[in-house]
Structures are given as structure tokens and as C-alpha cells.
Ligand code: HEM
């Protein structure tokens with residue numbers, strides 16, 4: 001790798017965002033079963049981080065902006081087809097495939113956290129707990145019909161199961177995207193003979 005001409009690419013907030021997201025996502029993913037309190041905290045952290053990243057995508061530094069890495073589908077296709085050539089085109093910020101992956105990750109994380117808030121709300125906690133006051137009064141009146149506490153064991157109603165399925169789907173879909181994302185980082189690092197993981201730590205890339 002040529003270390004002769006490193007230039008700043010990822011600003012400090014993008015780097016803090018990225019590695020905090022890795023930690024919070026991992027904690028949320030691993031704690032869903034036994035440690036619900038920790039799970040919810042990690043989930044809120046993920047939601048906070050991606051909300052920040054959307055704002056930063058408009059007002060952040062040059063390479064952090066969406067306008068810098070949202071490409072047309074024809075450019076993404078051209079980039080992917082060009083990968084097998086001898087000299088694939090190099091980008092200083094996100095390449096077209098990386099750019100669309102950032103958007104996919106943010107959207108999938110958003111769907112995961114919002115559906116998590118819904119599960120939590122149906123369980124009677126969090127900001128979505130009293131979603132629709134009338135619905136909540138009616139469902140309380142009929143609570144005995146569809147939700148029971150048996151020997152301290154919480155029995156799930158249909159709405160809770162529905163949101164849990166959605167939440168679980170998006171959590172696993174995000175995990176799939178993360179695996180493709182990491183594979184993309186490895187492949188791209190090899191093709192361009194540069195260390196992208198190091199760049200996400202130091203913020204610098206070779207021009
Ligand atoms: C990226 C962040 C998150 C990930 C990766 C994640 C992942 C998961 C997974 C895999 C499950 C198990 C689903 C199942 O087997 O039915 C789950 C359950 C759950 N999640 Fe999340 N979640 C996240 C964020 C959140 C947030 C923000 C909240 C609420 C504030 C939340 C609340 C819950 C609740 C209440 C359950 C059900 C636990 C139970 O009753 O068994 N999650 N989550």
C-alpha cells in the first residue's frame with residue numbers, strides 16, 4: 001500500500017458514528033433474548049446514531065454528504081461491471097456500490113429500530129405505548145380476552161407477535177446487509193490495494 005499521499009476523508013464524527021454503531025448493533029443483536037433492558041438501550045443508541053447520520057448526510061463534511069455518494073443505478077452497474085477489469089475505478093469517498101449499501105443499511109436499521117419500538121409499545125413501554133388513546137382504552141377493556149398473565153409468564157397477543165416478526169425480519173435482514181458490507185470492504189480493499197478498515201479509524205485515504 002502506498003502511504004505517500006494520505007488525505008483526510010472520513011471526519012471524526014463519521015468515524016465515531018461508525019464504530020459506535022458496530023458496538024451498539026452487536027450489543028442489540030446479542031441481547032434480544034435475556035437482557036431486554038440492555039437490548040432496548042442499545043436499540044435507542046442505534047436509533048440516535050442513525051438519526052444523527054441522516055442530519056450529517058446533509059450538513060456534514062464533503063465525503064459524509066449523501067450528495068457525494070448517491071449515484072445513479074447505471075453508475076452502480078458500471079462500477080460493478082468494471083470491478084473485473086485490470087484497473088477498476090477508484091473513489092476517494094464511498095464508491096457507487098458502497099454508497100447504495102450505506103443507504104440500505106440506514107433504511108434497514110431504521111425499520112429495525114422503529115419495529116422494535118412497536119414491539120416495546122405493544123408490551124406497554126416506551127414512546128409508542130399509548131399509540132392511539134381510543135385503541136388503547138378499548139384494548140385495555142378487552143385485555144382479559146387476548147392477553148393473560150399466567151404464573152408470571154407473559155402471554156403474547158397477535159399484535160405483539162406481528163411486530164415481533166417484522167422486528168426479527170429486519171434485524172436479520174440488517175445482519176445480512178452487514179455481512180455483504182464487510183465482504184464489500186474486504187474485496188474493495190484488495191482490488192485497490194488499500195486498507196479501508198484502517199481508513200475508517202484514521203480517517204485518511206491515499207489520493
Ligand atoms: C438495531 C437495533 C436492534 C436489533 C438488531 C434488534 C434485534 C432484535 C431481535 C433479533 C429480536 C428477537 C425477535 C424474536 O425472536 O422475536 C428482538 C426482540 C425485541 N426487541 Fe429488538 N432490536 C433492535 C432494536 C430495538 C429497539 C430500539 C427496541 C425498543 C425500544 C427493541 C425492542 C425489542 C423487544 C421488546 C423485543 C422482544 C423481546 C421479547 O419479548 O422476547 N429492539 N430484537
Ligand code: HEM
Pocket residue numbers: 014017018021022025053064093094095098102105106178181182185196197198199200
Ligand atoms: C467489524 C465489522 C465492520 C467493518 C470492518 C466495517 C468497515 C467499514 C468501512 C471500512 C467503511 C467505509 C467504507 C468505504 O470506504 O467506503 C464502513 C462504512 C459504513 N459501515 Fe461498516 N464495518 C463494519 C460493521 C458495520 C456494521 C455492523 C454496520 C451497521 C450495523 C456498519 C455500517 C456502516 C455504515 C452505515 C457505513 C457508512 C459510514 C458513513 O459514511 O457514515 N458497518 N464500514
